[in-house]
Amino acid sequence: TRRYSITLLPGDGIGPEVISVAKGVLSLAGSLEGIEFGFQEMPMGGAALDLTGVPLPDETLSAARQSDAALLGAIGGYKWDKNEKHLKPETGLLQLREGLKVFANLRPATVLPQLVDASTLKKEVAEGVDLMVVRELTGGIYFGKPRGFSSDQNGEEIGFNTEVYATSEIDRIARVAFETARKRRGKLCSVDKANVLEASMLWRRRVTAIALEYPDVELTHMYVDNAAMQLVRNPKQFDTIVTNNIFGDILSDEASMITGSIGMLPSASLGEKGPGLFEPIHGSAPDIAGQDKANPLATVLSAAMLLKYGLGEKDAAERIEAAVLHTLNRGFRTGDIYSDGNTLVGCKQMGEEVLKSV
Amino acid sequence: TRRYSITLLPGDGIGPEVISVAKGVLSLAGSLEGIEFGFQEMPMGGAALDLTGVPLPDETLSAARQSDAALLGAIGGYKWDKNEKHLKPETGLLQLREGLKVFANLRPATVLPQLVDASTLKKEVAEGVDLMVVRELTGGIYFGKPRGFSSDQNGEEIGFNTEVYATSEIDRIARVAFETARKRRGKLCSVDKANVLEASMLWRRRVTAIALEYPDVELTHMYVDNAAMQLVRNPKQFDTIVTNNIFGDILSDEASMITGSIGMLPSASLGEKGPGLFEPIHGSAPDIAGQDKANPLATVLSAAMLLKYGLGEKDAAERIEAAVLHTLNRGFRTGDIYSDGNTLVGCKQMGEEVLKSV
Numbered sequence: 214t215r216r217y218s219i220t221l222l223p224g225d226g227i228g229p230e231v232i233s234v235a236k237g238v239l240s241l242a243g244s245l246e247g248i249e250f251g252f253q254e255m256p257m258g259g260a261a262l263d264l265t266g267v268p269l270p271d272e273t274l275s276a277a278r279q280s281d282a283a284l285l286g287a288i289g290g291y292k293w294d295k296n297e298k299h300l301k302p303e304t305g306l307l308q309l310r311e312g313l314k315v316f317a318n319l320r321p322a323t324v325l326p327q328l329v330d331a332s333t334l335k336k337e338v339a340e341g342v343d344l345m346v347v348r349e350l351t352g353g354i355y356f357g358k359p360r361g362f363s364s365d366q367n368g369e370e371i372g373f374n375t376e377v378y379a380t381s382e383i384d385r386i387a388r389v390a391f392e393t394a395r396k397r398r399g400k401l402c403s404v405d406k407a408n409v410l411e412a413s414m415l416w417r418r419r420v421t422a423i424a425l426e427y428p429d430v431e432l433t434h435m436y437v438d439n440a441a442m443q444l445v446r447n448p449k450q451f452d453t454i455v456t457n458n459i460f461g462d463i464l465s466d467e468a469s470m471i472t473g474s475i476g477m478l479p480s481a482s483l484g485e486k487g488p489g490l491f492e493p494i495h496g497s498a499p500d501i502a503g504q505d506k507a508n509p510l511a512t513v514l515s516a517a518m519l520l521k522y523g524l525g526e527k528d529a530a531e532r533i534e535a536a537v538l539h540t541l542n543r544g545f546r547t548g549d550i551y552s553d554g555n556t557l558v559g560c561k562q563m564g565e566e567v568l569k570s571v
Numbered sequence: 572t573r574r575y576s577i578t579l580l581p582g583d584g585i586g587p588e589v590i591s592v593a594k595g596v597l598s599l600a601g602s603l604e605g606i607e608f609g610f611q612e613m614p615m616g617g618a619a620l621d622l623t624g625v626p627l628p629d630e631t632l633s634a635a636r637q638s639d640a641a642l643l644g645a646i647g648g649y650k651w652d653k654n655e656k657h658l659k660p661e662t663g664l665l666q667l668r669e670g671l672k673v674f675a676n677l678r679p680a681t682v683l684p685q686l687v688d689a690s691t692l693k694k695e696v697a698e699g700v701d702l703m704v705v706r707e708l709t710g711g712i713y714f715g716k717p718r719g720f721s722s723d724q725n726g727e728e729i730g731f732n733t734e735v736y737a738t739s740e741i742d743r744i745a746r747v748a749f750e751t752a753r754k755r756r757g758k759l760c761s762v763d764k765a766n767v768l769e770a771s772m773l774w775r776r777r778v779t780a781i782a783l784e785y786p787d788v789e790l791t792h793m794y795v796d797n798a799a800m801q802l803v804r805n806p807k808q809f810d811t812i813v814t815n816n817i818f819g820d821i822l823s824d825e826a827s828m829i830t831g832s833i834g835m836l837p838s839a840s841l842g843e844k845g846p847g848l849f850e851p852i853h854g855s856a857p858d859i860a861g862q863d864k865a866n867p868l869a870t871v872l873s874a875a876m877l878l879k880y881g882l883g884e885k886d887a888a889e890r891i892e893a894a895v896l897h898t899l900n901r902g903f904r905t906g907d908i909y910s911d912g913n914t915l916v917g918c919k920q921m922g923e924e925v926l927k928s929v
């Protein structure tokens with residue numbers, strides 16, 4: 214048996230419900246593949262704020278660091294929305310990404326044939342969409358300094374942030390993106406605003422340089438405003454997209470909504486070495502928290518990404534992915550992806566159905 | 572007769588073709604409403620680069636400044652794509668916006684019943700969409716300093732830009748947005764990334780403060796990543812959106828593509844006083860330039876915005892808008908909006924049909 218330690222970060226809202234399902238699925242898929250997991254649950258986000266006064270307690274970060282991978286549910290909620298910046302759940306998430314040095318955020322957006330009707334896009338536009346956004350996650354305007362509030366020469370208050378990238382930051386995310394594209398359909402589109410921003414000019418220059426190492430991958434460049442349009446016009450044109458932190462935040466959310474089923478979409482955040490962070494792309498959905506209505510499949514598929522990208526356990530990962538598809542084929546649907554003729558189930562029962570298919 | 576001087580900036584690609592149509596429509600609609608125009612054509616963008624070596628000659632800027640309004644076709648093309656930054660057509664456009672101090676960019680995205688099929692969104696999602704993006708146009712990361720290239724403490728090259736907003740910059744764009752919302756359906760959604768960026772925190776604080784002056788307008792706030800999703804999920808939820816320069820660049824392009832007919836969409840850029848700048852939101856489309864294939868209606872509708880927002884000539888503006896609708900109702904379509912059962916026409920004939928309907 215192979216043994217791995219997993220830090221579970223249930224977080225807020227529907228987080229605990231979906232993490233509980235994913236934990237069960239991980240355990241079963243693992244045991245069928247000769248893998249044993251040690252789980253440690255740690256507080257994070259609003260839950261940590263209530264318990265300890267900070268959104269990312271030191272104990273949580275060091276537990277995650279010492280484990281083989283971390284699986285996060287969701288963070289945030291109305292209750293903490295008015296908190297000062299350093300006491301926001303979101304700040305805990307940014308600290309976790311920084312603390313784990315997970316600079317590469319992989320966010321697939323796939324339209325499953327079973328769920329094509331969930332998209333607001335016409336069927337012929339949505340069907341077959343299968344793209345991956347590789348978002349830089351620990352640099353750019355999210356972390357750039359100087360930042361803050363000050364006053365300008367007229368004594369007026371200003372708020373400011375710095376978008377900044379260094380060569381090595383661009384090079385390493387570019388390499389992850391080229392490697393990702395190589396394992397997919399061999400097409401990489403780098404998105405920037407190089408017609409206006411110096412940070413983007415350097416980005417484009419470095420991505421173009423790194424492309425020499427990957428002659429088998431076809432590289433194109435696109436401005437971010439055009440990318441936002443093209444995702445709506447013809448999302449099928451994309452295979453792998455690589456972009457900076459803030460553009461990736463916007464475009465990956467747009468891409469996910471194009472699938473119409475954001476309750477299905479996982480993500481992986483990876484560093485050079487050390488544990489990765491895996492989480493569904495949906496939020497904490499406080500309006501349905503605790504009502505057994507959440508779709509746990511995004512977290513279950515995040516657990517599959519954890520196995521594949523975090524632990525190199527491809528067989529167990531594929532076992533989970535197949536179980537999810539099988540469960541959908543058997544007609545089980547949570548409310549967010551429900552359509553006529555299927556069986557409406559809650560979060561728990563969806564988990565039980567997946568377990569039957571693992 | 573009322574007299575106005577208009578600076579025409581045909582620019583590059585399809586720019587000259589669409590400007591020529593819009594000029595004819597402006598003249599006729601004006602003469603029917605007792606307005607006389609003096610037109611002055613000036614070089615701008617790539618055309619100016621070829622002619623004078625700079626993308627915005629001083630003569631062009633001062634002509635525009637001294638006129639009552641400026642109407643721009645489009646700028647840019649493959650030929651100048653590799654130019655250094657200060658010799659790019661885009662740089663000329665940014666200099667023009669800065670030079671005219673047009674800080675408020677109004678970009679409507681409307682789905683006309685005649686063109687609902689052009690959208691990639693399902694009919695029930697697209698029909699009835701009628702929103703306005705109010706984008707801050709002369710501040711933020713587009714113009715913020717410091718910017719440039721340098722090396723960090725490790726001697727590595729960095730590229731950097733500054734996202735910065737001062738109170739007065741936010742206040743004035745917020746007021747334009749509230750005034751705009753008041754004349755529409757009374758709903759304003761301010762889009763920012765206040766959970767991460769200090770510049771956005773100040774933005775949210777000031778927009779909230781200015782809202783006190785507009786108790787009749789309903790203000791909501793949304794994060795930019797969520798806004799990118801909501802535009803796909805349910806664009807009808809939006810009336811007026813106000814946001815910063817870079818988020819506005821991205822979201823207004825996304826919104827325009829949701830209509831499916833970007834060849835139809837105009838824009839207005841306005842300052843505190845002085846001439847406004849009016850332009851179609853589409854680009855220079857070098858692939859179809861000079862082939863009489865371009866859709867001139869976005870520029871014609873930009874001329875209508877020029878009359879309405881730039882000159883306060885509402886009747887003439889509405890005459891043009893009605894003529895465009897009438898032309899569509901008579902079944903005339905350029906290639907970009909063509910569908911079965913209609914009459915395919917080129918740029919010139921579309922112009923002639925609009926003239927018949929003015």
Ligand SMILES: CC(C)[C@H](C(=O)O)[C@@H](O)C(=O)O
Pocket residue numbers: 303306307462766767796
């Ligand atoms: C919660 C927020 C700070 C976060 C981000 O902007 O990165 C979220 O939107 C995401 O995409 O994971």
Ligand SMILES: CC(C)[C@H](C(=O)O)[C@@H](O)C(=O)O
Pocket residue numbers: 408409438661664665820
């Ligand atoms: C051409 C470019 C500089 C410009 C911008 O980014 O503002 C364009 O995309 C626009 O939206 O008008």
